[in-house]
Amino acid sequence: MNDFDMNSIDASGRASFEASLPMMLYRVLDAIMPAYRALFAEYGLTEQQWRVLRTLWDNESLSSTDVAARTLIPTASLVGVLDRLERKGLIARIRSVEDRRVVIAKLTAEGRALERQIAPRLRSEEHMSELQSQFRI
Numbered sequence: 001m002n003d004f005d006m007n008s009i010d011a012s013g014r015a016s017f018e019a020s021l022p023m024m025l026y027r028v029l030d031a032i033m034p035a036y037r038a039l040f041a042e043y044g045l046t047e048q049q050w051r052v053l054r055t056l057w058d059n060e061s062l063s064s065t066d067v068a069a070r071t072l073i074p075t076a077s078l079v080g081v082l083d084r085l086e087r088k089g090l091i092a093r094i095r096s097v098e099d100r101r102v103v104i105a106k107l108t109a110e111g112r113a114l115e116r117q118i119a120p121r122l123r124s125e126e127h128m129s130e131l132q133s134q135f136r137i
Contacts (some may be wrong), residue, residue: 039118043114046081049081049084049085052067052071052081052085053091053115055067055071056091056107056111057111057112062105063102063104064082064102085105085111090110091107091108092105093106
């Protein structure tokens with residue numbers, strides 16, 4: 001991580017750009033996500049695909065609008081993510097019978113099986129130790 005003074009305040013009384021909350025959060029994300037992205041890649045997943053699957057592992061099926069809101073993936077980008085997950089056989093898309101404008105993303109048996117493979121690795125001691133060593137905690 002970069003060294004910077006978290007307590008530096010400029011002449012207007014604002015924290016320095018480097019010490020602003022958005023930049024600190026970006027720094028944490030940049031430090032943590034490479035380990036997760038490498039793990040996702042072992043299963044042929046992108047970070048966005050994992051976010052969708054992770055949401056469906058908890059909810060089984062959701063409207064694409066709900067998936068977008070929960071995963072923070074813009075609706076326009078989500079369409080491509082769902083396309084790829086569907087091609088991999090991990091989800092199915094079903095049009096709502098009540099409102100044909102609504103598309104439901106539903107986890108498949110293959111998607112559930114992937115959860116059983118990847119979830120233990122996300123909780124593993126080795127993975128957590130790697131993250132802890134990165135942050136010296």
